[in-house]
Amino acid sequence: MTSGQAVVEAKRLEELGVPRRTIWRRCEPGGVWRMLLPGVVLLGNGEPTEEQRIEAGLIHARESSMLTGVSALRRYGLKKLPDFGDVHVLVPAGRAIASTGFVHVERTRRLPVPRIRAGVPTAPVPRAVIDAARRTPELDPIVAMMAEAVQERHCVPRALAVEIDERSRFDARLLRGLAPILGGAHSVAEADAWSLWARSGLPAFRWNVKVFDATGRFVAKPDGWCDEVGFAWEVDSRGYHSGGDQFRATLARNARYAAAGIVVLQTLPSRIRTEPNLVLDELRAAFRSAQRRPRPDVHIG
Incomplete structure (x- = not known):
């Protein structure tokens, strides 16, 4: 991933010879750097871009993590999406990492094989749709996401049904949302x-x-x-x-x-x-x- 200003782990800066006290001083209010997340530094003091937030979230989540939910669906070009304002990442079930700041961490025993989208490991569309839908309280945005994913040929309805069965079999909202899509509805x-x-x-x-x-x-x-x-x-x-x-x-x-x-x-x-x-x-x-x-x-x- 490329960005105007680098996002790096504070530990990496120390490995490169930057003293810890220098890192903290530069990340103080009014400093030249920003601490985006615990131990994750933006080498600049402006507002982070969406790409920088994603990069910071994946650094926080560490290896084998991947982007999912709304942020992942944007990378596939989907537009009819709710706005959660956070970065949703998947991590292996045994990893002791908590959600923090703008990062929503979800531990899972069913970590999918990621697709690389613009340099970022990203969950496949069916998984990203259902991960986003489970966090969406209203039915209309759920239907809109499912319909767009199918209509734009990112996945088939059956793939969404499999994800619901595997991940959310007791969530009646998702089944209600999917039923007309399985029937052929496009909106x-x-x-x-x-x-x-x-x-x-x-x-x-x-x-x-x-x-x-x-x-x-x-x-x-x-x-x-x-x-x-x-x-x-x-x-x-x-x-x-x-x-x-x-x-x-x-x-x-x-x-x-x-x-x-x-x-x-x-x-x-x-x-x-x-x-x-x-x-x-x-x-x-x-x-x-x-x-x-x-x-x-x-x-x-």
């Missing part, structure tokens, strides 16, 4: 839709499948699809679909639905939470409408 809004559909009593829905007409031309990729009657459910965000290219794309999509004879219900994501019973009524009514006419000659692929 919090789609997870809400999946949960509402589960209450509807309607036949099986498929999620995020591609629909083609009789000639093989692409029609759409609906959020929810009932293949039994050829019925599509789109959970359309007003902000995303109301302007510019997105609005034109939505109109073109709806025209393709109409040309293919597909009944489609459009629902704002917010209504699934604020008016769930009304949305359920609309969902069932739209399904019955689709059921009353011959199934359109379309297929999924």
Whole structure:
């Protein structure tokens, strides 16, 4: 890892000939260095960067430690993450190292094989997601992390299920969060839709499948699809679909639905939470409408 100012262990400075009293004097308030963690020194007096905090955390945790949780997921490029403001590291179960300062230390008997990301030993994505999720009290951020990890092809849903089983089998929140992802949901809004559909009593829905007409031309990729009657459910965000290219794309999509004879219900994501019973009524009514006419000659692929 490279940084503007080095982060080093105080013991290493002593080995290089810097007297202990000099180290402490330079780390006093107003000094030229900063003691970031017990025995870990920033050779500068500014605020540490995220990279310097990570480096300090791994020095504190010592060999065989690795980054996990939110800080690890950022290194994989994930963005829909809660903000804990600390550095989460894994260490072997027998290591007597405590959390301190901005470092959250977690001892584990299941230390995974790390991936090296920008020079840092980092837990694999499924483990990092579940480690972050176990510390997250709200369900929405958990679903968002899981959905982004799967949608961006960092892992498959089954890998998350294995981690939950191995690490958090009694945490019902994680199972609730994963259920719609296993079903094919790609976002919090789609997870809400999946949960509402589960209450509807309607036949099986498929999620995020591609629909083609009789000639093989692409029609759409609906959020929810009932293949039994050829019925599509789109959970359309007003902000995303109301302007510019997105609005034109939505109109073109709806025209393709109409040309293919597909009944489609459009629902704002917010209504699934604020008016769930009304949305359920609309969902069932739209399904019955689709059921009353011959199934359109379309297929999924």
